[in-house]
Amino acid sequence: MRGLFRKFKDGLKRQTPTFRKAFEGIFSGAKLDQDALEELEEALYTADFGHQTVEEIIKEIQAAYKADKSMRGEDAAKIGATVLTRVLEGAEGRVEIGNNNPEVISLIGVNGAGKTTTSAKLSYLYQNEGYKVLLGACDTFRAAANEQIKAWADRLDIDIVSSQHGADSAAVAFDALAAAKSRKRDLVILDTAGRLHTKSNLMKELEKMLRVIHKQDETAPHHSWLVVDGSLGSNSIEQARAFHKSFPLTGLIITKLDGTSRGGALVGIYRELKLPIYFVGLGEQPDDLQPFSAKNYANAIFGISEDH
Numbered sequence: 001m002r003g004l005f006r007k008f009k010d011g012l013k014r015q016t017p018t019f020r021k022a023f024e025g026i027f028s029g030a031k032l033d034q035d036a037l038e039e040l041e042e043a044l045y046t047a048d049f050g051h052q053t054v055e056e057i058i059k060e061i062q063a064a065y066k067a068d069k070s071m072r073g074e075d076a077a078k079i080g081a082t083v084l085t086r087v088l089e090g091a092e093g094r095v096e097i098g099n100n101n102p103e104v105i106s107l108i109g110v111n112g113a114g115k116t117t118t119s120a121k122l123s124y125l126y127q128n129e130g131y132k133v134l135l136g137a138c139d140t141f142r143a144a145a146n147e148q149i150k151a152w153a154d155r156l157d158i159d160i161v162s163s164q165h166g167a168d169s170a171a172v173a174f175d176a177l178a179a180a181k182s183r184k185r186d187l188v189i190l191d192t193a194g195r196l197h198t199k200s201n202l203m204k205e206l207e208k209m210l211r212v213i214h215k216q217d218e219t220a221p222h223h224s225w226l227v228v229d230g231s232l233g234s235n236s237i238e239q240a241r242a243f244h245k246s247f248p249l250t251g252l253i254i255t256k257l258d259g260t261s262r263g264g265a266l267v268g269i270y271r272e273l274k275l276p277i278y279f280v281g282l283g284e285q286p287d288d289l290q291p292f293s294a295k296n297y298a299n300a301i302f303g304i305s306e307d308h
């Protein structure tokens with residue numbers, strides 16, 4: 001889809017120029033320039049692709065050059081994108097809605113990762129696909145959280161169940177599910193409070209929420225997605241690792257890929273956790289949340305055209 005590739009390209013536009021230059025530079029004077037190859041390697045490390053992926057890209061470029069000395073920068077970038085697409089095989093998470101009544105998605109992650117914004121964007125996306133969505137505002141922990149999510153729901157015309165600041169977040173989750181059943185919603189999206197994976201009381205609260213949800217539907221939540229701030233580079237990987245250890249996650253959403261020059265961390269997160277990436281955040285507008293496409297990501301990040 002052309003429009004979707006554009007979204008990736010626009011979203012990753014801060015990252016792309018560095019690579020364009022680095023890839024072009026390695027074939028100055030029509031031969032492989034070792035210094036420039038090292039610069040490319042460094043650029044890849046700086047973007048937080050991680051050791052394994054960087055080495056694979058560099059090795060494959062060297063091998064391809066050996067086989068075909070007429071290779072150019074654009075060809076090297078294409079090899080990079082091919083490696084990324086291969087590494088990200090199986091990474092594209094897709095949801096089939098309709099098997100559960102309602103389908104329950106809960107979003108978790110640390111403060112500021114983008115959970116609230118993403119829950120609104122996600123509701124908007126599914127609503128536009130024709131599903132009846134209900135948003136559960138389970139972040140009762142932060143005073144401003146309720147206002148923030150209500151403003152989104154208002155703006156995007158999304159049905160919402162919320163409560164007072166300080167209320168029991170598990171109770172909100174319970175009410176949201178009950179309301180969704182009686183209002184015959186297809187989908188419930190639960191926004192939760194920011195949790196530091198080190199704070200065991202917050203983890204306990206999350207577990208309580210799960211127990212309460214199970215009273216409504218033993219199989220819910222059907223999806224527990226960790227929302228990760230993709231602009232944190234290798235710190236995003238550490239965060240994801242810690243959550244994955246203490247909580248049964250089913251997938252990932254990587255936010256803030258726009259405006260970052262460390263957009264390679266997504267690859268490291270996937271390589272390590274092997275959890276599907278369902279969506280990526282490519283901006284602050286409601287339609288800037290896009291289903292993850294390995295190919296679009298790989299092509300956009302290295303600045304090559306979509307039909308490669």
Ligand SMILES: Nc1nc2c(ncn2[C@@H]2O[C@H](COP(=O)(O)OP(=O)(O)O)[C@@H](O)[C@H]2O)c(=O)[nH]1
Nearest residue numbers: 111112113114115116117255256281282283284
């Ligand atoms: N540029 C950009 N900003 C984002 C994205 N997702 C979230 N944000 C911003 O990140 C900040 C924190 O988001 P919020 O949803 O409140 O995070 P929460 O604490 O996890 O609920 C807000 O200013 C959002 O607008 C994204 O994909 N791109």
Ligand SMILES: [Mg+2]
Nearest residue numbers: 115116139145
């Ligand atoms: Mg929030």
